Amino acid sequence: MSNLVATLAYIDPGAGSMILQALAGGIAGLLVMGRLYWARVKRALRFGRTDAAENDPRS
């Protein structure tokens, strides 16, 4: 599920700042946080890859 058109804004929104916004949304936000971290756990178990290998070339 990646319907996201990921263009970079001209300002850096800040990775930590983006995650923080999920906190505003009550249950919906918690669900997003849960999925975000669950996806990370799954990836870590499946590939055991380093962060550097996964890094988006833009970041």
Place this chain on the structure above:
Amino acid sequence: MAGPTPQRTTLAPEPGSFRDWDGRVFAADGRVVRALTETGLADWTALSTSDLYERFTGEGTLVRTERADEQLLEELQRLDPEGNWVAALSHERLPFVSYPYEWTFSMLRDAALAQLRLTTAALGEELMLKDATPYNIQWRGAQPVFIDIGSFERAREGEPWAGYRQFCTLYLFPLMLEAYRGIPFQPWLRGSLDGISPVEFRALFGARDALRRGMLRHVFLHANLERRYADRGGKVRDELGAAGFDKRLVEASVSQMTRLVEGLRSPVSDSAWRDYRDTCTYSDAEALAKDEFVRRVVGARERSLVWDLGCNDGHYSRIASETASFTVAVDSDPTVVDMLYRSLEEEGSRSILPLVVDLSNPSPALGWRNRERRTLVERGRPDLVLCLALVHHLSISGNVPLREIVDWLESLRAEVVFEFVDRDDPMVQRLLAAKRSDAHPDYTRTELEEILHARLDVVERLEASPTRVLYHARPR
């Protein structure tokens, strides 16, 4: 003979407008125009056909803008052949440019709320603001006006609020600094055009402060996450999209931020200036004569821009604005200026802009090549300057010699109303009390008149009280 079209000054790129690739602002006296790329044009089309555009330009919160003709576009293309400009807009020009480090607490707060209202409205119409900086706000008197039409873009599914971090560093943290710590934000914003970073701001607070409204999330957690996620921007954005981040979360963030900002208040600091008008040594009749003098000088000609330096409660700014088109009211005390702003805001004033500026150290040129943010004087020369009950403060408290002060006034090439308060005046006595008895030997009426006459044409003089004299002077 010139042709039918009047010769216009050539437009030049605005030095503060280059960060966004989709548009660029150009200006010449009286004109502000914007060139757009293909993307910029599509975003403008989405904005200009939205309800919010109509609503906010109608109430004055959004700068009035029109699509300009082909002729202007060609002019911009000639001027900047390297830009991919496909359309041009022409903006309403606001009377005087100011920066957040010259605003008071209430001004920054109202600007923040205007920014949030626009962001909320944008979200409702599939639009978004790509940034959240107070440098995109200017003032029509006491009304905040959002000027950066190029900030609006079409919303993208799954995108977080891109301006959240910037909102914190340039609006929320400066406001919290004053509300929670009682420290004026202006020097910090002037020192750092990007504002206060979460990590820096976190360092100012102890664990107990986490209980204050908004602190735990926006400051403590923010600083922590920022450290942990440094350099992972693009990846986190994709992950959030995949985890189902959607517009409702942005809406919730913006509305919670609005409630937080609405609740922030500045602890009103005691200010020696505040009761200045009560302790003023003028008797009523003398005060009336002074008012009349100022009113007559201002009204004698058409004044497009008056500066009231040392404006205090804005009494003379109000007199000036009876006939002048626009008055910039300047004082170094943020508390005094904040009270003036609040009262002007209540009255719905559109012709007086109150600013916090210390004339002994006025706003410098800042930013890239020192051109992004201009000095006070570069932003529009006044045709009349009021210096009432100011010079003794500059000269005695600020240690600026009279000669220097008058030299500076002369360099403005404007008419001046200048008040001199003698050494025996109780006000001056109070300032001198802290100094050695032989301090400020230049501070005498004789000396002043010599200096004035050598530099300006003094056209009128009024003995406003036994210890105070007013001069009306013109540049040579």
